[in-house]
Amino acid sequence: MESVTTFVDAAAPTAAAALGDESKRGLLRTAWDFSFRLVLRYIKNSYKDDPFRTFLEACLIGFIVWYMAKPKYNIGNNEVELTEKEIDELVDEWRPEPLVPALTEFEREVLDKAVMIDGPNGTRVRLASGAGGGKPVLNFGSYNFLGFVDSEEMAGRAIETLRKYGVGSCGPPGFYGTLDVHMKLEKQLAAFVGHSAAILYSQAFATTLSVIPCFSKRSDIIVADEGVSFMVQRAIFLARSKVYWYKHNDMADLERILGDVNKQLARRGKGALPRKFIVTEGLFQNTGDIAPLDELVALKHRYKFRIILDESFSFGVLGKRGAGLTDHYSIDPHEVDLLIGALCNAIGASGGFCCADKDLVEHQRLSGAGYCFSASMPGILTVAAADAIQALETNPDEYLSALRENATLLRTLLKRIPNLQVDGAATSPLIHIRLAPEALVRMRRTGGTWTKEDIDRVLIEMTEEAQKDGVLLTRATYVDEHERILPNPSIRICVSAAHTRKEIEKCASAVKSAVSRVTSKKR
Secondary structure (H helix, E strand, O other): OHHHHHHHHHHHHHHHHHHHHHHHHHHHHHHHHHHHHHHHHHHHHHHHHOHHHHHHHHHHHHHHHHHHHOOOOOHHHHOOOOOHHHHHHHHHHOOOOOOOOOOOHHHHHHHHOOOOEOOOOOOEEEEOHHHOOOOEEEEOOOOOOOOHHHOHHHHHHHHHHHHHHOOOOOOOHHHHHOOHHHHHHHHHHHHHHOOOEEEEEOOHHHHHHHHHHHHOOOOOEEEEEOOOOHHHHHHHHHHOOEEEEEOOOOHHHHHHHHHHHHHHHHHHOOOOOOOEEEEEEOEOOOOOOEOOHHHHHHHHHHHOOEEEEEEOOOOOOOOOOOOOHHHHOOOOHHHOOEEEEEOOOOOOOOOEEEEEOHHHHHHHHHHOHHHHOOOOOOHHHHHHHHHHHHHHHHOHHHHHHHHHHHHHHHHHHHHOOOOEEEEOOOOOOEEEEEEOHHHHHHOOOOOOOOOHHHHHHHHHHHHHHHHHOOEEOEEOOOOHHHOOOOOOOOEEEEOOOOOOHHHHHHHHHHHHHHHHHHHHHOO
16 A cells, blocks of 8 residues: 555656646647737738738748848858969069159259248248258248238237147047137137138138038039139049039139039929039139139029138238128128138138038038047137237228238339239239240250240249348149149249338349349350
8 A cells, every 4th residue: 555655656746747748738839829810810900901011011021031041141252262372473573662652853853942941930031051041031932911920919829828728629629629719719700701600620721621522512513713722622522513614713604604504404304403502712822813703693693503712812811801802892791602711821820710601500510521520729729810810800901901002012013024924913912923935935945845844943943043132932832633724833922911111122123133043044
């Protein structure tokens, strides 16, 4: 009896386990049947109510199954096996290219004759010992149009700012680079120009390169003056828009192109219209000419375009107040959709800005590459720019009258020099001078036709002769292989309001002597 009881006690757990497994299997079958009926009922109801949705869900399930079952890409399968002999042959054939290409003979000549300034820049500078024995010369090669670089008062303010804000923020404006002086300068610029709002960039070159691609995209249209500077050319290239070039300052040619563009768009019929921009400079760096903004605004309204105006060299120079081209023509600044300016030329600081409607300015804070990815302008340069604008706004006649008198006087004196060609607008402080074509014809040259390098060598010789008379001039240089239309070789003279009448006369006399000595040598 005890053995039977023992057997039953021992078999009880096994039977209970068997019954438990059977119960679990039953529950699983019940759950599976219930789920299947539920899915079947969903499919029936779904197909009955919305058969298209059922079709889409079936396609989605099929895609998931196909995607999970497809073979995965394995980068190791694409490896190319090379023999030791092939590896050795490839190594022997490889020739590394230099990081910096070798200088040409002309580039070596230019580098050897480069002028070095010892000490601070300004209207009067001292040359390094290797470039004139440390003697002082008059500087007519700097964009210091208003003479702010020479201001001792602004230099003192800059030192105080340096002690307060340090060297720089080391961060982009949108992160932690914005200072109170940045926001004050933006408001000051907008009020001075007369536009709705302004945005500050830390580099003048990057300003134009950021603003134009920020608004003009691949599907848009740009109609640009063929005389714009390299900086504007690069910005247009980065925009990757459809570009049309009109003859320099030729409004008849511009109107012809604008009409042709609108006719082409009309043939497309209905659809999304591209944005259309006219791009030009206020004061052209390569010629010293001034753009006819009054005619540009009229064409803008007639053909429904927007204007992007680069005032890197006209801001602080043109107009009754020095506010640029809109001030020069007494035109409402709002007629210019995007007004770009530089603070490193007439203002004597650094960086650039863009004045526009508030929405366009705020768009740049998120989409302007030069604003988003560059460290903000140092506080010392921001305060220096604000002080310069304040000084110009307080007493414009003190600076602008002297600047225009000097520019007009120097241009008048230069035009009296034989064998010299003078380019640029009458009141432009940016003057380009060249040897007249007939002078080149009379000059002796071995080898036949004059090349650009030959003319550049003559111009370099002219700057050296002027330097002997105590006047520092500079030859206009370009990135030859990247210029769309390479300007003719010239010497670029920059007049400053800080120059005296005697210094202007001395510059003209030095140029006259240089032209005479160089042309007489080669006859």
